[in-house]
Amino acid sequence: MQKRKRPEAPSEVTLPITPMLDMAFQLMFFFLATFNPISASEGEVDLSLPAKSEPAAQDVKRAEPTKEVHKEEVDDNPELTISLVGYGDPHNKGLVSEVSVTTTEGKRSLKGTPDERDASLREQLAKALPTGETKEGKKKTATARIEAEGDVRWSQVMKYVDIARKEGYQVSFARPIQGSR
Numbered sequence: 001m002q003k004r005k006r007p008e009a010p011s012e013v014t015l016p017i018t019p020m021l022d023m024a025f026q027l028m029f030f031f032l033a034t035f036n037p038i039s040a041s042e043g044e045v046d047l048s049l050p051a052k053s054e055p056a057a058q059d060v061k062r063a064e065p066t067k068e069v070h071k072e073e074v075d076d077n078p079e080l081t082i083s084l085v086g087y088g089d090p091h092n093k094g095l096v097s098e099v100s101v102t103t104t105e106g107k108r109s110l111k112g113t114p115d116e117r118d119a120s121l122r123e124q125l126a127k128a129l130p131t132g133e134t135k136e137g138k139k140k141t142a143t144a145r146i147e148a149e150g151d152v153r154w155s156q157v158m159k160y161v162d163i164a165r166k167e168g169y170q171v172s173f174a175r176p177i178q179g180s181r
Contacts, residue, residue, distance in 0.1 A: 077143065078172065079103065080128045082121070082160055084148035085177065094153035099160075103128050118163060125167040147174035 085098040099117045100109045101124045108124070110117040130140045144164040148157050161171050 078145040079130060079142050079169075080124070081145045081147060081174065082164065083107075083177065084146070084152050084157065084160060086149045086152040086156075093151060094156065096148075096152060096156050096160075101128075121160070121163055122167060125164060125169060129168055142169045143172060144169040145172050145174050147177055150176040150178075 081102040083098075083100045083102065084096050085100075087093060087095055087097040096114070098109065099121060100107055101121065102108075103124070110120045110124075112120065125144065129142050146157060146160055146164070164171050
């Protein structure tokens with residue numbers, strides 16, 4: 001006759017909580033010790049935005065996303081306009097395929113690799129930077145307007161905003177380019 005084994009009561013799993021608490025406090029100390037409040041403004045960008053106008057919809061439920069809020073462009077007299085055109089193919093959608101700069105001398109398309117285009121843009125920005133003072137005796141503020149196709153990723157647009165800001169320009173935006181292909 002065979003003996004039947006009685007099923008054993010399941011053993012209880014215990015997790016040691018002390019090492020987890022130690023690790024949590026170490027992480028908290030690390031983040032507190034490395035936090036730098038001065039760099040908290042890192043994400044801030046100084047932009048020229050259109051003047052405040054009447055909202056397109058008085059009620060959120062009646063909002064029309066395609067309706068224009070500002071009927072006219074704000075005339076900020078930019079020294080130059082940077083135009084960004086994206087790729088048409090789905091593989092590179094959102095990336096910038098063509099950069100052109102429009103100044104008082106006319107429109108100039110920047111050729112080459114993205115790094116070469118960036119270097120050429122920096123040269124154009126340095127060349128178009130105004131010198132002198134305003135009537136009030138203040139240094140003239142240079143303005144660059146950026147216009148991009150609606151398909152261009154925001155990160156790509158911000159790359160060109162950063163380039164213009166580093167060269168000393170105040171940045172404003174134009175309406176998205178429609179159907180440039």
